[in-house]
Amino acid sequence: MSKNEQQYLDLCRYILEEGRRKEDRTGTGTISIFGYQMRFDLQEGFPLLTTKRIPFRLIVSELLWFLKGDTNLRYLLQHNNHIWDEWGFQKWVESAEYNGPDMTDFGIRSQQDEEFNKVYQEQLAIYQEKVLQDDDFAQKFGDLGNVYGKQWRSWEGADGEVYDQIQYIIDEIKRNPDSRRLLCNAWSASEIKNQQLPPCHYAFQFYVANGKLSCMFNMRSNDVFLGLPFNIASYALLTHLIAHECGLEVGELIYTGADVHIYSNHIEQVEKQLLREPRELPSLKLNEQVKSVFDFSMNDIELVGYHPHGPIKAPVAV
């Protein structure tokens, strides 16, 4: 049995047993612990959960979106990726230009009120179409603000200069692999007001030893059922991409979480998942022709041998 996946299941059990009930910004309610670490050996296989099906293409398109330095939903929608829609929609319905039906607290209301949910789904579909078709609208209301892509690729320094933190890391790994400064920081106090959601995975650091590249990523807040499986796979993929460009093998992926929680409306789903046996982990195949991390497209990244249990659906807290 995969030790990698067992750790995730152990974390779920630990939260259910030891977690404290805690209210949260979204009004959903959680069971939460504070402070947790897991280590995934990337040589053991690609750490994508097998105890429920995770749509890997959503992880790839989200990471490529970050790496492009893009912060606009249009790219995600073009790739049929809807995991960030609610946060763009929120910007639209809270703007002075929106004059449709009242969408106050649409996240929680759409789960509780079937009639409202219909109206909400209609408005969301109109919004998605406009972001895809209307350039001005997309620029104004499809942009999530200075979120990951902006912070990773064009960090605005206090000196007025723009810094590409990913390029810096790659250059440093090639030039000085023993560096202890192979770090990317997405958290910026002055940017919180300009972000639809301030970064949850707010910093990550690389480490090179024995020809292997390891990565540690930090999360201030983590939705264990929906977000964490994506976050683990996304940083595993980023580590593979950077190792590939730098001619290194992959080492370990280390997760450090702070407020690590299970939403109260995910508990049944987690219990269902805990009854399932983990299967063999898939492996990752990258197109050898592509050299630069920034040149990868969807077709260059392939998952081999993924045979998970079925999906388990759950509502996302907005």
Ligand SMILES: Nc1nc(=O)c2c([nH]1)NC[C@@H]1CN(c3ccc(C(=O)N[C@@H](CCC(=O)O)C(=O)O)cc3)CN21
């Ligand atoms: N409450 C919350 N949890 C999160 O995990 C999260 C946020 N908010 N806000 C921003 C991003 C968006 N993320 C998300 C959002 C939705 C899914 C989700 O619904 N995943 C489904 C598949 C969805 C699909 O097929 O379209 C799953 O079963 O994993 C996952 C990650 C991660 N982040």
Ligand SMILES: O=c1ccn([C@H]2C[C@H](O)[C@@H](COP(=O)(O)O)O2)c(=O)[nH]1
């Ligand atoms: O990559 C992500 C992005 C977001 N999340 C979760 C963590 C929380 O449940 C919410 C954010 O709410 P805050 O009130 O800002 O903490 O989104 C995640 O798990 N992974």
